[in-house]
Amino acid sequence: MSTDPDPLGERLRRRFVGGSREDSAVKRRHGELKRARLVRRLSQSALLAGIAVLLFWSLNAAGFWSTEWVQYWPQFIDALALYFPPKLYFDLVPFVDVGRYYQFMEEAGLVGEAGITLAIALAGTIMGAPLALLFGILGNERVTPFPLNFLFRGVMSIIRSIPALVWALIYVPLGGITPVTATLALGTDTIGELGRLLTDELEEVDDGPIEGIRSTGAGKPQIIAFGMIPQMVRPFIAWAMFVLENNVRSAVSLGIIGAGGLGVTLTIEQQTFQFTNMMATILFIVGLVISVEMISQRTRSYLREGDDVERLSVYQLVVGFPRRMSDSLFK
Amino acid sequence: MGLRIQDLTKEYGDTTALSGVSFEIPDGSFAVVLGESGAGKSTLLRILNGLTEPTSGGVYLDGQEITNSRSDVGMVFQQHNLADELSAYDNALTGTFNRTGFVRSLLNLQPVEDRELALEALETVGLLDEAGQRVDRMSGGQQQRVGIARALVQQPALLLADEPVASLDPASAEAVMTCFRETAKKRDLTTLASLHQVNIAREFGEQFIGLKDGEVMFVGSRSELTPSILEEIYGEIQTEELREGTETPDSNEPTQTNASDIGARL
Numbered sequence: 001m002s003t004d005p006d007p008l009g010e011r012l013r014r015r016f017v018g019g020s021r022e023d024s025a026v027k028r029r030h031g032e033l034k035r036a037r038l039v040r041r042l043s044q045s046a047l048l049a050g051i052a053v054l055l056f057w058s059l060n061a062a063g064f065w066s067t068e069w070v071q072y073w074p075q076f077i078d079a080l081a082l083y084f085p086p087k088l089y090f091d092l093v094p095f096v097d098v099g100r101y102y103q104f105m106e107e108a109g110l111v112g113e114a115g116i117t118l119a120i121a122l123a124g125t126i127m128g129a130p131l132a133l134l135f136g137i138l139g140n141e142r143v144t145p146f147p148l149n150f151l152f153r154g155v156m157s158i159i160r161s162i163p164a165l166v167w168a169l170i171y172v173p174l175g176g177i178t179p180v181t182a183t184l185a186l187g188t189d190t191i192g193e194l195g196r197l198l199t200d201e202l203e204e205v206d207d208g209p210i211e212g213i214r215s216t217g218a219g220k221p222q223i224i225a226f227g228m229i230p231q232m233v234r235p236f237i238a239w240a241m242f243v244l245e246n247n248v249r250s251a252v253s254l255g256i257i258g259a260g261g262l263g264v265t266l267t268i269e270q271q272t273f274q275f276t277n278m279m280a281t282i283l284f285i286v287g288l289v290i291s292v293e294m295i296s297q298r299t300r301s302y303l304r305e306g307d308d309v310e311r312l313s314v315y316q317l318v319v320g321f322p323r324r325m326s327d328s329l330f331k
Numbered sequence: 332m333g334l335r336i337q338d339l340t341k342e343y344g345d346t347t348a349l350s351g352v353s354f355e356i357p358d359g360s361f362a363v364v365l366g367e368s369g370a371g372k373s374t375l376l377r378i379l380n381g382l383t384e385p386t387s388g389g390v391y392l393d394g395q396e397i398t399n400s401r402s403d404v405g406m407v408f409q410q411h412n413l414a415d416e417l418s419a420y421d422n423a424l425t426g427t428f429n430r431t432g433f434v435r436s437l438l439n440l441q442p443v444e445d446r447e448l449a450l451e452a453l454e455t456v457g458l459l460d461e462a463g464q465r466v467d468r469m470s471g472g473q474q475q476r477v478g479i480a481r482a483l484v485q486q487p488a489l490l491l492a493d494e495p496v497a498s499l500d501p502a503s504a505e506a507v508m509t510c511f512r513e514t515a516k517k518r519d520l521t522t523l524a525s526l527h528q529v530n531i532a533r534e535f536g537e538q539f540i541g542l543k544d545g546e547v548m549f550v551g552s553r554s555e556l557t558p559s560i561l562e563e564i565y566g567e568i569q570t571e572e573l574r575e576g577t578e579t580p581d582s583n584e585p586t587q588t589n590a591s592d593i594g595a596r597l
Binding site: 208209211212213214215216217218219221222225226227230231233 | 380382399401402403405406408410411412413414415416417425426428429431433436437478481482485
C-alpha cells in the first residue's frame with residue numbers, strides 16, 4: 001500500500017536531522033547547520049519558558065491574582081478623570097483643564113516648594129561630593145595600599161546598600177521629619193553613589209602624569225594632588241551633575257515621607273483625594289526634574305566636547321538657553 | 332669624573348632586564364643609549380631616576396653614590412608625562428616639589444627664587460611667552476620642551492631622557508633635540524638620552540652606549556660608532572638605511588593622548 005517514495009518519517013528526519021550518510025559534503029554540512037539551529041531554537045525556547053515561569057512566580061508572590069484590582073478598575077478610571085479634568089475649549093475642543101492646574105500651582109506656592117526640593121538636592125550633593133572624592137581617592141589602590149583601601153570601598157558599599165529613604169529614617173531622631181533630615185540623607189547617599197563612580201574613574205587615570213610628578217622627587221601627597229587630581233576634575237564635575245539629577249528625584253521621594261518640598265504637597269493632596277491638585281504637583285515635578293536634567297546634560301556634554309570646541313560661558317549658557325531650546329525644537 | 336655606572340643588574344622574576352651594566356660618561360657630555368626595543372634602555376634610565384629599584388649595582392656621580400635619585404636626577408619622558416590640565420608654568424613648578432612642602436606646593440607658595448627658576452627654565456626652552464598656556468593645548472614638541480623645563484627646575488645633577496622624540500614628527504624632533512643639546516651645554520649638564528632613531532642619535536650624541544639584551548655592547552665616541560657596531564646593536568635592517576645615507580627619520584605619529592576625555596561614557 002505504501003507507495004509513497006518519501007514517507008513522513010524520512011521527511012521529518014530530513015527536515016530536522018539532515019541528509020543520509022551517503023550525501024555530499026554540502027548536504028552533510030547543511031544537515032549539521034540545521035541540527036545546530038534546532039538546538040539553538042530549543043534552548044531559546046527553554047529560556048523564554050523560564051522567564052515566563054519567573055514572571056508568574058513573581059506576580060504570584062506579589063499577590064497579583066487577588067481580584068481586588070479588577071474590582072477597583074472603575075475607581076481608577078474615575079480618578080483618571082480627576083487627574084486630567086476635561087474641559088471644552090471654545091465649546092468645541094475637549095482638552096485637559098490646564099487652568100485648574102495653574103490655579104493650584106499658584107495657590108499652593110509650588111515654586112517655593114520646588115525651591116525647597118531643589119535646595120535639599122543641591123545641599124546634599126554639595127556636602128556629599130567632596131567626601132565622595134576623598135573616599136574615592138582613598139579607596140584607590142594606587143593611593144592606599146591593598147587591604148586598607150577596601151576599608152574606604154567598604155564604607156562606600158555599605159552607604160550605597162542603604163537607600164536614601166532609609167538614611168532619612170535613620171536621621172529622623174537628629175533632624176525630625178524636616179528638610180534638614182532629607183539633606184543629611186542625600187548627603188550620605190551622595191558619598192556612596194558618587195564615590196563609587198569616581199572609584200571607577202580613578203582606575204582609568206593615566207599613569208604618565210603620575211610618574212612624571214613622581215620623577216621630580218615629589219612626595220606622595222604632591223603626586224596625588226598634581227598627578228592624579230587634575231585628571232579627575234572633569235569626571236568629578238560631570239558625575240556630580242549626574243548625581244545631582246538623581247538627588248532631585250530622591251528629594252521628591254523624601255518629601256513624600258514628609259521631609260519638605262514638592263513631595264509633601266504631593267502626599268497631602270493625595271491623602272485628601274484632591275487628585276487634580278496631585279496631578280498639578282506631579283506635572284510641576286516633571287518640569288523641575290527635566291530642567292535640572294537639561295542643565296546637567298548640557299554641562300556634561302560641554303565637558304565632553306573638551307578643548308577643541310569653543311567654550312560657552314555660564315552667561316551664554318543661561319542667556320542663550322531659549323534660543324538653543326527653540327533651535328532644537330524646530331530643527 | 333662624570334657619571335659612573337657600576338655593575339647594574341635588574342631582574343624581573345626570571346627575566347633579566349639588565350645584567351652587569353657598567354660604563355662611564357665624562358662630565359658635561361651628551362650621551363646616547365642605543366638599542367632595540369627590549370634591550371633595557373628604559374630600565375636603565377628608570378633606575379638612574381629612581382623610578383625602578385635595581386637588583387644590584389650602583390650609580391655614582393662625581394664619585395658620590397646617588398641616593399636621592401629622583402630629586403637629583405631630572406627625567407624627560409617619551410609621552411611627556413605632564414599634568415595636562417595645568418599651565419606650562421605650573422608644570423615647570425612641579426620641578427620644585429623635591430624641596431617644597433605639600434601645603435606650600437598646593438597653595439602655589441613656592442619661594443620667589445623657585446618661581447623665577449621655573450620661568451627661567453621656560454625661557455631656556457623658548458616657551459616664556461607660552462608660560463600661562465595649558466599644556467594640553469600645546470603641540471607635542473612644545474609639551475616636550477615643558478618636560479625639559481620641569482627637569483631643569485629640579486636643578487638636577489644629571490638629565491635623563493627616555494625616547495624624548497619618539498612620539499614627535501621629524502621637524503619637532505629636530506627642534507626638541509636641538510633644545511636639549513643647547514640646554515645641556517648652557518647649564519653644563521651631563522645628559523643621558525635613549526634614542527632608537529640612529530640618525531638623530533648620531534647627529535646629537537657625543538658618547539654612545541650600545542645595549543643588547545640587557546648587556547653593554549659598546550661604549551665610545553661618535554667616531555668609534557662604526558656601521559659594523561651599529562649592525563651588532565641593531566641587526567642589519569636599520570643600519571642599511573644609514574649606510575646608504577638615505578636616512579628617513581621615523582615618522583611616528585605625534586600621539587596626542589587626551590586621558591581626560593571623560594564624558595564619552597556619560
